[in-house]
Amino acid sequence: MNYWLLKSEPDVYSIDDLIQEGEGVWDGVRNYQARNNLRAMLPGDLALFYHSNIGMEVVGMVEISTAAFADPTTEDDRWSAVGVKPVRKFKKPVPLKVLKSDPYFEDLTLVKHSRLSVMPVTKAHFDAILALSEA
DNA sequence: GCCAACGTTGGC
DNA sequence: GCCAACGTTGGC
Numbered sequence: 001m002n003y004w005l006l007k008s009e010p011d012v013y014s015i016d017d018l019i020q021e022g023e024g025v026w027d028g029v030r031n032y033q034a035r036n037n038l039r040a041m042l043p044g045d046l047a048l049f050y051h052s053n054i055g056m057e058v059v060g061m062v063e064i065s066t067a068a069f070a071d072p073t074t075e076d077d078r079w080s081a082v083g084v085k086p087v088r089k090f091k092k093p094v095p096l097k098v099l100k101s102d103p104y105f106e107d108l109t110l111v112k113h114s115r116l117s118v119m120p121v122t123k124a125h126f127d128a129i130l131a132l133s134e135a
Numbered sequence: 136g137c138c139a140a141c142g143t144t145g146g147c
Numbered sequence: 148g149c150c151a152a153c154g155t156t157g158g159c
Contacts, residue, residue, distance in 0.1 A: 007157095009156095009157090052156085052157060052158085053156090053157060053158080056157085056158075096158080114156085114157060114158065115155085115156055115157065117156090
């Protein structure tokens, strides 16, 4: 079981959009490192859902429902997509500001490499963010 | 709206 | 294969 963080601009695709759909396709990734992370995902893996630009906070948790397949938004077979299902939306989202101000998260990729859109998260960090969402 | 960080492209 | 130019992302 692996843990991840998925980043999306909410005015393009938000956690509410995913909840409304019931199941979504995480596509449109055009970065090799992010794509490699998508390809390492397995059904049942859990991911945090982060809203970039607007909100700038971790807003919920999702589950990977389908392992990587060809990205349907392009003919180019270099790119991959995965299926995702909502698990829950946080009552109390966890702002980037909080993660940045806590030394515990200084190695979190979201903090260190803010441009990567699909990244692995350690179980410890994952659990700590869940705990903050309930604090 | 700006700009730093970073990835990609293309000329050499 | 290097690197300058350029485009994009995303925080501020």
